[in-house]
Amino acid sequence: MKIKAAVVFETSGDFSIEQLEISEPKDDEVLVRIAAVGICHTDLAGRDGHLPIPPPPSVFGHEGAGVVERVGRRVTKVKPGDHVVLAWDYCGACTACKSGKVLYCLNFFLHNFHGTRPDGTTTLSKGDQAIHGSFFCQSSFADFALANERNVVKVRDDIPLEILGPMGCGIMTGAGAVMNTLQPRPGASIAVFGIGNVGMSAILSAVVCGCTTIIAVDIHSDRLEIARELGATHTVNAGEVNPVEAILDITGGGAEFSLECVGNPKVFRQAVDVLPRLGVCGLTGVVPPGTEVSLNMDLIMNGRTVKGILGGDAIPDLFIPKLIELYCQGRFPFDRLITFYPFDEINREVEDMEQGHVIKPVLRL
Numbered sequence: 629m630k631i632k633a634a635v636v637f638e639t640s641g642d643f644s645i646e647q648l649e650i651s652e653p654k655d656d657e658v659l660v661r662i663a664a665v666g667i668c669h670t671d672l673a674g675r676d677g678h679l680p681i682p683p684p685p686s687v688f689g690h691e692g693a694g695v696v697e698r699v700g701r702r703v704t705k706v707k708p709g710d711h712v713v714l715a716w717d718y719c720g721a722c723t724a725c726k727s728g729k730v731l732y733c734l735n736f737f738l739h740n741f742h743g744t745r746p747d748g749t750t751t752l753s754k755g756d757q758a759i760h761g762s763f764f765c766q767s768s769f770a771d772f773a774l775a776n777e778r779n780v781v782k783v784r785d786d787i788p789l790e791i792l793g794p795m796g797c798g799i800m801t802g803a804g805a806v807m808n809t810l811q812p813r814p815g816a817s818i819a820v821f822g823i824g825n826v827g828m829s830a831i832l833s834a835v836v837c838g839c840t841t842i843i844a845v846d847i848h849s850d851r852l853e854i855a856r857e858l859g860a861t862h863t864v865n866a867g868e869v870n871p872v873e874a875i876l877d878i879t880g881g882g883a884e885f886s887l888e889c890v891g892n893p894k895v896f897r898q899a900v901d902v903l904p905r906l907g908v909c910g911l912t913g914v915v916p917p918g919t920e921v922s923l924n925m926d927l928i929m930n931g932r933t934v935k936g937i938l939g940g941d942a943i944p945d946l947f948i949p950k951l952i953e954l955y956c957q958g959r960f961p962f963d964r965l966i967t968f969y970p971f972d973e974i975n976r977e978v979e980d981m982e983q984g985h986v987i988k989p990v991l992r993l
C-alpha cells in the first residue's frame with residue numbers, strides 16, 4: 629500500500645515528504661490511519677544520530693493517534709474503526725514486562741530502535757530501497773503507520789483524536805512521574821525544573837494530586853506564565869535568581885518532591901538540593917549516555933531519595949485512558965500545551981520547536 633511519510637535521508641537533514649510503500653500487517657500487527665502526531669525531542673535526537681539506531685533513510689514519529697484501518701489475523705485487542713493512541717513497544721516476555729514495568733522492557737531497543745520489526749523485516753520502502761521504520765514500533769510521521777497490538781491503546785471516540793498523540797510519550801511521562809512515581813499527597817509541595825511538555829504535564833498532575841505548593845522553574849518567562857495559568861502557585865526564573873535559594877525560601881525548608889525535566893547535571897543537582905529530609909527527586913530529563921553528576925552524599929544519607937523515571941512508570945493501556953478521563957472532566961487540560969501544524973510544514977514546526985516557540989507541536993495529517 630502507498631503512504632505519505634516524512635523521510636530523513638541524511639543525519640541532521642531536513643524532513644522530506646515522500647510517497648513510500650508500507651507492508652501489510654503481520655498476524656499481531658495493526659495498521660493505523662494517523663490523524664495527528666506530536667513531535668518529541670527524541671525524534672530530533674534520532675534525526676541527529678544521537679540514538680543507537682541504524683543510519684538514515686528513516687521515518688521517525690512516536691506520538692501518533694489515529695483510527696485502526698486493518699488488523700492482523702490474531703489481533704483481538706482492537707478492530708477497524710477503533711480510535712487508538714500509539715505508545716512505546718515492549719516484548720511482553722522479559723522479567724520487567726512480566727512484573728508490569730513494560731516501559732523498562734529489557735528488550736526495549738530491539739522493539740523500538742532497530743529500524744525494522746524485531747525479526748529484522750522492514751515495514752517501509754521506496755522502490756527498491758528499504759527505509760528504516762518501526763521507530764517506537766510506529767514511525768508515525770506518516771498518514772499510515774504499522775504498530776503491534778501491544779503498543780496500541782484503545783481510547784474513547786467522543787473526543788478529538790488530533791490532541792491525543794502526545795499522550796503516548798511526553799504527556800504520559802510528565803503526568804506519570806507525578807501520579808505514578810512521586811505520588812504526592814494532598815497538601816504536599818513540589819518543584820518542577822524545566823517547563824516543556826513533560827514539566828507542564830507534571831504541573832497539571834500536581835494540581836490533580838492536590839499539591840498546595842507547586843513551583844515551576846524555567847528560564848523562559850513566557851513559559852512560567854503559562855505554568856501559573858495551569859496551576860503553578862509559584863514561579864522561579866532560574867536565569868534571574870538562584871533557584872535553590874528561592875525554593876528553600878518559598879517552602880520554608882525544601883520542596884518535599886522535585887522533578888528534573890531538563891536533562892542537565894547542574895539542574896539535577898539543584899533538584900536534589902531543594903529537598904528536605906525524606907524528600908524525593910524524580911529524574912525524567914534525557915541526557916547523552918555516560919553523563920555524570922556529583923551529589924552531596926551526606927544530604928542523600930538523610931533519608932532523601934533520587935529516582936529515575938521512564939515513561940512516567942506507566943502501563944499505557946491503563947494510564948492513558950485515565951488521563952483522557954481526567955481531561956474530559958476538565959481536570960487535566962493538556963490540550964492547552966498543543967500548537968497544530970499541517971503535515972507539509974514539518975520543517976517549520978521543527979524550527980519553531982528548536983527555538984522554544986512552542987511547547988508541544990502536533991502535525992495534522
Ligand SMILES: [Zn+2]
Nearest residue numbers: 668670797798
Ligand atoms: Zn518522546
Ligand SMILES: [Zn+2]
Nearest residue numbers: 719722725733
Ligand atoms: Zn520486555
